[in-house]
Amino acid sequence: MSLRSLPSIERLLQSEGGASLIDAFGRPLTVDALRNELAAARLLVRKGNPAPSTETLLAEARRNLGARLAPSISPVINATGVILHTNLGRAPLSPAACEAMLRVAGGYSTLEFDLSLGRRGDRSKHAEAKLLQLTGAEAALVVNNNAAAVLLALTGLARRKEVLIARSQLIEIGGGFRIPEVMQQSGARLVEVGTTNRTHLSDFETAIHERTGLIMRAHHSNFRITGFMTEPSLQSLVELGEQHQLSVFDDLGSGALLDTALFGLGHEPMVQESLQTRASLVAFSGDKLLGGPQAGILLGERRLVDRLRKHPLARAVRADKLCLAALEATLTHYLLDEAVQQIPVWRMIAAEAETLRRRASSWAAELGRGQVVPELSTVGGGSLPEETLPTWVLSLDPPHPGPFSERLRRANPPVIARIADNQVRFDPRTVLPEEEGRLLDAVRLALMGERDGHGPDTPRRKPKRAREDA
Numbered sequence: 001m002s003l004r005s006l007p008s009i010e011r012l013l014q015s016e017g018g019a020s021l022i023d024a025f026g027r028p029l030t031v032d033a034l035r036n037e038l039a040a041a042r043l044l045v046r047k048g049n050p051a052p053s054t055e056t057l058l059a060e061a062r063r064n065l066g067a068r069l070a071p072s073i074s075p076v077i078n079a080t081g082v083i084l085h086t087n088l089g090r091a092p093l094s095p096a097a098c099e100a101m102l103r104v105a106g107g108y109s110t111l112e113f114d115l116s117l118g119r120r121g122d123r124s125k126h127a128e129a130k131l132l133q134l135t136g137a138e139a140a141l142v143v144n145n146n147a148a149a150v151l152l153a154l155t156g157l158a159r160r161k162e163v164l165i166a167r168s169q170l171i172e173i174g175g176g177f178r179i180p181e182v183m184q185q186s187g188a189r190l191v192e193v194g195t196t197n198r199t200h201l202s203d204f205e206t207a208i209h210e211r212t213g214l215i216m217r218a219h220h221s222n223f224r225i226t227g228f229m230t231e232p233s234l235q236s237l238v239e240l241g242e243q244h245q246l247s248v249f250d251d252l253g254s255g256a257l258l259d260t261a262l263f264g265l266g267h268e269p270m271v272q273e274s275l276q277t278r279a280s281l282v283a284f285s286g287d288k289l290l291g292g293p294q295a296g297i298l299l300g301e302r303r304l305v306d307r308l309r310k311h312p313l314a315r316a317v318r319a320d321k322l323c324l325a326a327l328e329a330t331l332t333h334y335l336l337d338e339a340v341q342q343i344p345v346w347r348m349i350a351a352e353a354e355t356l357r358r359r360a361s362s363w364a365a366e367l368g369r370g371q372v373v374p375e376l377s378t379v380g381g382g383s384l385p386e387e388t389l390p391t392w393v394l395s396l397d398p399p400h401p402g403p404f405s406e407r408l409r410r411a412n413p414p415v416i417a418r419i420a421d422n423q424v425r426f427d428p429r430t431v432l433p434e435e436e437g438r439l440l441d442a443v444r445l446a447l448m449g450e451r452d453g454h455g456p457d458t459p460r461r462k463p464k465r466a467r468e469d470a
């Protein structure tokens with residue numbers, strides 16, 4: 001075969017198929033894609049293969065352009081039962097929060113404009129006013145995420161000073177956030193107090209001297225120390241701080257505004273508790289248990305928050321209008337006392353096992369496959385480590401769970417399930433009701449692939465109708 005049997009780029013562009021590509025993707029991208037196809041075809045031909053047809057070249061170019069332009073960040077269905085799944089984008093937003101983002105996204109807004117005075121306003125006033133109403137804090141500042149909030153607090157309050165923190169709280173939460181490294185980045189000097197498992201107030205007392213700038217407490221986040229373990233209470237740290245005129249900074253991590261203990265979970269430290277205990281400054285995430293957009297929220301004494309607000313780093317980590325709009329809408333749910341009904345994260349936490357069992361059973365019935373078995377959902381997102389919520393899942397046992405869940409991940413939208421004991425499990429707790437139809441479609445398709453691609457379907461060991469194990 002000779003290279004001459006390949007069409008020229010001009011001929012491809014002038015063909016009907018080429019014109020339709022230009023129509024769909026524009027000329028520059030089309031030219032680029034066709035050049036790539038021709039280059040690949042030349043290589044093939046040189047190796048002695050037949051030249052691909054014009055149709056094949058055009059079809060391949062279309063496929064590649066489609067793949068190149070498809071959004072890379074796209075929705076998935078989370079059937080893992082991990083409510084705050086960091087890899088899957090943490091908290092889903094409430095409909096009102098989504099609408100609030102849309103309302104300001106496509107046009108201009110009052111982001112930094114005071115309508116009554118007709119001049120520049122303050123972007124911080126929107127969500128911050130609601131935060132103060134909710135928590136009774138003196139002042140609030142919203143930044144890009146909680147990592148930024150902690151970095152800003154340490155930089156703004158303790159640069160070139162010593163920060164005392166219990167050794168057991170030198171945590172890493174994953175994704176590159178490690179308290180000692182953030183501390184170093186801030187220019188504050190870390191002083192580890194106590195031992196890995198036991199730190200007493202007296203350890204803090206002896207560590208205080210003239211270079212001490214701040215006392216810090218950090219939530220353990222994603223791990224738990226049990227056994228012979230003690231840490232001084234926030235209360236005792238605050239009292240010690242007051243004696244020595246030192247501020248106490250509390251990195252709450254998740255920072256719940258509602259009491260998780262009301263839902264059969266352990267008690268996650270609450271924002272209001274820290275403020276009532278008179279921590280000088282608290283920091284927490286917007287997209288963990290708050291159930292809002294990615295944000296870092298700082299609350300506390302006005303003089304401290306104002307110092308941080310004016311710090312140059314604050315400008316570098318400020319929150320954008322979409323975040324502020326969604327956060328404000330999320331906070332409004334708390335003000336209206338409808339958080340448990342309206343905020344997806346809290347709805348999922350509050351979902352009753354019996355409701356979940358019914359949902360999983362209806363999936364099994366619709367599919368004519370699978371068992372409904374008891375399982376445990378987790379909160380995730382660095383809150384409530386090892387705490388679980390009893391749930392019921394649909395459990396399938398395809399002969400090849402790996403390829404089966406790969407097909408689920410290739411569905412549109414992709415479905416992320418959990419594999420345990422060679423079974424693929426779907427937890428209704430984290431599947432939004434409006435996603436159920438698409439979830440079942442994806443499972444049906446993946447089951448068909450099981451028959452086509454990976455050997456014969458194993459004989460059904462179970463009755464066709466869904467069975468429920470107690």
Ligand SMILES: *Cc1c(COP(=O)(O)O)cnc(C)c1O
Pocket residue numbers: 145146147148150173177218219220221222251252253254284285286287295296381382
């Ligand atoms: C999650 C967490 C952070 C980081 O918060 P992001 O919002 O992910 O930046 C910081 N500290 C603690 C204790 C956390 O749990």
